[in-house]
Amino acid sequence: DAGITQSPRHKVTETGTPVTLRCHQTENHRYMYWYRQDPGHGLRLIHYSYGVKDTDKGEVSDGYSVSRSKTEDFLLTLESATSSQTSVYFCAIGRTDHEQYFGPGTRLTVT
Amino acid sequence: GDSVTQMEGPVTLSEEAFLTINCTYTATGYPSLFWYVQYPGEGLQLLLKATKADDKGSNKGFEATYRKETTSFHLEKGSVQVSDSAVYFCALRDNDYKLSFGAGTTVTVRA
Numbered sequence: 001d002a003g004i005t006q007s008p009r010h011k012v013t014e015t016g017t018p019v020t021l022r023c024h025q026t027e028n029h030r031y032m033y034w035y036r037q038d039p040g041h042g043l044r045l046i047h048y049s050y051g052v053k054d055t056d057k058g059e060v061s062d063g064y065s066v067s068r069s070k071t072e073d074f075l076l077t078l079e080s081a082t083s084s085q086t087s088v089y090f091c092a093i094g095r096t097d098h099e100q101y102f103g104p105g106t107r108l109t110v111t
Numbered sequence: 112g113d114s115v116t117q118m119e120g121p122v123t124l125s126e127e128a129f130l131t132i133n134c135t136y137t138a139t140g141y142p143s144l145f146w147y148v149q150y151p152g153e154g155l156q157l158l159l160k161a162t163k164a165d166d167k168g169s170n171k172g173f174e175a176t177y178r179k180e181t182t183s184f185h186l187e188k189g190s191v192q193v194s195d196s197a198v199y200f201c202a203l204r205d206n207d208y209k210l211s212f213g214a215g216t217t218v219t220v221r222a
Contacts (some may be wrong), residue, residue, distance in 0.1 A: 081133035
């Protein structure tokens with residue numbers, strides 16, 4: 001493993017509730033990414049960060065926000081979860097050579 | 112924008128058969144190209160990469176050559192094993208270090 005953990009690993013929540021997913025790295029890398037994986041779409045970038053408090057939007061950022069208050073943690077928040085946000089969420093870190101290494105994923109179900 | 116198209120699956124093979132998964136891309140500039148593999152229930156693992164035209168990436172018996180003239184990066188393995196059963200993703204990395212993924216190809220190898 002690349003020193004990346006995600007929590008929780010599984011979550012079931014109701015429509016309209018806020019949800020926060022956490023990505024934690026132990027390697028002190030500057031770049032971190034959040035993706036969602038859906039059948040037929042591969043992985044799509046939600047948001048990414050290039051340093052503490054430096055974040056930017058990806059391809060599918062609507063309905064999501066992120067925060068990075070310290071190097072090792074990158075949080076993804078669904079302000080008001082919808083059924084269309086049922087997915088598997090992956091965090092990744094970008095190492096010095098900009099290769100990306102992925103965490104184990106969080107399976108989120110919105111009912 | 113940048114995009115990756117890979118052959119649709121699922122692909123089912125017998126052990127020791129030859130595997131090829133087609134991948135083509137559209138990009139401005141000169142992207143780096145990657146193949147990732149996802150085993151059941153796990154996150155993505157980097158399988159191989161190529162950073163410039165005519166580079167050949169290889170790992171675990173898999174190979175792919177960066178063909179600029181045909182904008183392709185096809186994955187091949189000469190003799191597959193049951194343990195190669197997984198989902199394979201082709202991806203490109205743009206100049207901002209963001210990855211764009213293909214939809215994924217599910218490969219099942221039967222003994």
